Amino acid sequence: MSELTLHEVEKRFGNTEVLRDLSLTVGSGEFASFVGPSGCGKSTLLRIIAGLERATTGEIRIDGRDVGRLEPVDRGVAMVFQNYALYPHMTVRQNIAFPLHTIGLPRQEVEQKVAEAARTLRLTDRLSHKPAALSGGQRQRVAIGRAIVRDPKVFLFDEPLSNLDAALRGEMRIELAELHARLGTTMVYVTHDQVEAMTMSDRIAVLNAGRIEQVGTPTELYHHPSTRFVADFIGRPAMNMLTGQATATDNNGITVSIENQEIRVPVDPGASPPKPGSAVTLGVRPENVAPAETGLRAEVQMVEYLGGVSVIHARTPSGQRLAASLPGAVNVARHAVVGFGFDPTDTHLFTPQGMAFRRRAVAAAALPTFLPTADGDAS
Ligand SMILES: Nc1ncnc2c1ncn2[C@@H]1O[C@H](COP(=O)(O)OP(=O)(O)OP(=O)(O)O)[C@@H](O)[C@H]1O
Ligand SMILES: [Mg+2]
Numbered sequence: 001m002s003e004l005t006l007h008e009v010e011k012r013f014g015n016t017e018v019l020r021d022l023s024l025t026v027g028s029g030e031f032a033s034f035v036g037p038s039g040c041g042k043s044t045l046l047r048i049i050a051g052l053e054r055a056t057t058g059e060i061r062i063d064g065r066d067v068g069r070l071e072p073v074d075r076g077v078a079m080v081f082q083n084y085a086l087y088p089h090m091t092v093r094q095n096i097a098f099p100l101h102t103i104g105l106p107r108q109e110v111e112q113k114v115a116e117a118a119r120t121l122r123l124t125d126r127l128s129h130k131p132a133a134l135s136g137g138q139r140q141r142v143a144i145g146r147a148i149v150r151d152p153k154v155f156l157f158d159e160p161l162s163n164l165d166a167a168l169r170g171e172m173r174i175e176l177a178e179l180h181a182r183l184g185t186t187m188v189y190v191t192h193d194q195v196e197a198m199t200m201s202d203r204i205a206v207l208n209a210g211r212i213e214q215v216g217t218p219t220e221l222y223h224h225p226s227t228r229f230v231a232d233f234i235g236r237p238a239m240n241m242l243t244g245q246a247t248a249t250d251n252n253g254i255t256v257s258i259e260n261q262e263i264r265v266p267v268d269p270g271a272s273p274p275k276p277g278s279a280v281t282l283g284v285r286p287e288n289v290a291p292a293e294t295g296l297r298a299e300v301q302m303v304e305y306l307g308g309v310s311v312i313h314a315r316t317p318s319g320q321r322l323a324a325s326l327p328g329a330v331n332v333a334r335h336a337v338v339g340f341g342f343d344p345t346d347t348h349l350f351t352p353q354g355m356a357f358r359r360r361a362v363a364a365a366a367l368p369t370f371l372p373t374a375d376g377d378a379s
Pocket of ligand 2: 044
């Protein structure tokens with residue numbers, strides 16, 4: 001089990017700054033994700049950790065040791081790529097064994113490690129096939145097998161599931177999470193898909209243009225985004241962002257005028273709310289919005305029926321988008337003008353620069369708790 005530390009890592013390609021002042025410690029055994037939009041520097045960061053690319057400045061430490069000048073093979077990390085990078089002319093067995101042959105491990109030990117990895121990844125009956133005869137999910141498991149046999153200190157995953165269809169991605173997320181639980185190895189995962197990051201990670205770092213916007217557990221990022229960018233990126237359907245104006249403030253709260261409605265919102269202790277007259281953005285998640293007689297009026301544009309939930313997409317008179325996510329099916333006509341309400345304590349407030357000065361508070365007691373049954377047996 002190994003700890004990975006990034007200390008003030010910066011990367012420039014010529015004059016282009018790709019990573020800036022990036023510092024983070026991934027704890028021993030932790031599953032950490034870097035998530036962010038295309039081009040924000042995720043692959044560059046992983047390649048720097050793997051040693052395929054040099055940081056312009058800053059340090060990469062594994063268990064306290066600076067590995068920045070070590071060759072990739074000497075760092076004790078294994079990387080799994082989006083495109084699998086398998087050798088097409090080799091069998092599954094040969095592909096998985098490949099890194100072990102290159103370090104000259106005795107044949108018997110190689111066979112044992114390959115058999116063990118194949119068992120873990122349910123590939124035993126595929127060992128003599130070539131990659132072309134495998135499904136996408138099986139190919140990605142071979143690529144993971146090739147990483148496992150090296151017993152790395154740290155696993156690095158670069159969007160390993162993005163070539164798979166939605167159903168298989170869902171299955172593989174669970175398999176990867178189980179693999180992490182079984183191996184207990186430190187894992188760093190990069191993806192542009194917030195669902196993957198949310199479902200598998202102990203902690204997530206949200207990257208925006210090469211900079212970390214916020215680091216936190218999935219629930220922290222969902223409930224307490226510190227910037228509008230994070231609020232927007234985490235959670236689907238995305239948080240509603242309604243622009244308005246601060247009309248009155250005091251130590252306990254702020255009154256915000258949105259579409260000519262006054263909404264009184266408490267602010268975080270210690271936060272300095274903007275002066276009356278300044279622009280603010282009020283964020284509220286679609287799952288916290290419900291039909292209300294006295295709420296904001298908006299015209300229904302369409303209803304997305306997803307089975308378990310329905311998402312109503314509407315527009316306010318001034319053209320702001322408003323979505324509400326409700327359980328089951330809903331009975332509302334297109335173009336109907338209806339009222340949408342929400343509890344002010346469920347809202348977030350952002351400055352025009354995108355900084356949060358009110359983050360929704362959520363009581364731990366509100367989380368449902370499942371208790372194990374007496375004999376711990378699910379059957
Ligand atoms: N070798 C290079 N030379 C010049 N610029 C590069 C090089 N490699 C990456 N970049 C630039 O660095 C930025 C970050 O690229 P990177 O591949 O790390 O993004 P990413 O977050 O992985 O994106 P995606 O989600 O599309 O995979 C991009 O603007 C890219 O064009
Ligand atoms: Mg990438």
